[in-house]
Amino acid sequence: MKRLLIILFSFALIITLTGMTLLNLSRFGQSPKGERLERIGQSANYKDGEFRNLSETPTFTSDKSRFQVMKDFMFRKKIRVTPEDSIPVIKTDIKALNPGDDVLVWFGHSSYFIRLKGKTFLVDPVFSPYASPFSFINKAFKGTSVFHAEDLPAIDYLIITHDHWDHLDYQTVLDLKPNVKHIVCGLGVGQHFEHWGFDPERISELDWYDGMDIGAGWKLTATPARHFSGRGLKRNKTLWASFVLKAPDYNLFIGGDGGYDTHFSAIGEKFGPFDLAIIEQGQYDENWNLIHLLPDQVFKVAExxxxxxxLPVHNSKFALANHPWDEPLNKITENQSGSDIPVLTPQIGEPVFLNDSAQTFTRWWKGLM
Structure with missing residues (x-):
């Protein structure tokens, strides 16, 4: 018995030390500390040691236990969650685009480049072929990992909506470091960047409804989202956000991730109307319907x-839920029949010209297996 206890203790110790070693890898980032943590403590959105949503938001929303939900997620029969075919991509030479054009290029999932009135923005870039701390987890769909940091021009503002692995990729931001002039993120997220060697003077961390002037007539404002954060075992130590990018004659909503709530109407009243709203549509499930939008909620959000x-994003690159990979695009185009709000469905890499209301897009996902 004594020998068995020694073996079990040794095994548990090895598992614990291995876990601690992995969690201390640089790619996991770092929890806020020092003056940054003191500032976080003054936020009205931070209570009892963590950030909170405006409304109570349990991660799992079904009557099932957490164990049952996880069992359902892991073992439910998966139908076409990952495409068999390679996703078609247009490998646009972004550096060669006319610098006078207002343009957006989507890289799949929630990553996209914007040039607006000569300023450049990059949102939640993930150029690694996986969305996780390890390359064998959450692999990208075939054909989607064709863009890299060196394909981009200088970036005036790197915008990070939250610190989940499918929105903040360690290797990507390291590759981008020489090319990024300024980083804008929610409270606490800057600790990751500082830990990774970025100049703190280049980092702006915003609370919900904090705004920053970025030029004559320009303003970038962090706005609420209904979601959560975390890269390891600790959750909600950093703030998740959506953003409003207001130029002198263009108004853009950058949605990030999050479920439905009254904050959308509040943002619309305070900052709308918008010329374009980039809204997540993908990786949803009835079991977690408060932290990701369901298909029938997207047009309500738009209204x-x-x-x-x-422009629907959060799809077509990673399978983080159990719905068919093309269901988000099928659902939003089907639901559009009851709305007069146009839906933009570019291929990965296809330029979207923001001032060309006549530009059309194919249903490129149709026919793919």
Missing amino acids: DLRTKQI
């Missing part, structure tokens, strides 16, 4: 925001 157009 709340008072947007002229929708």
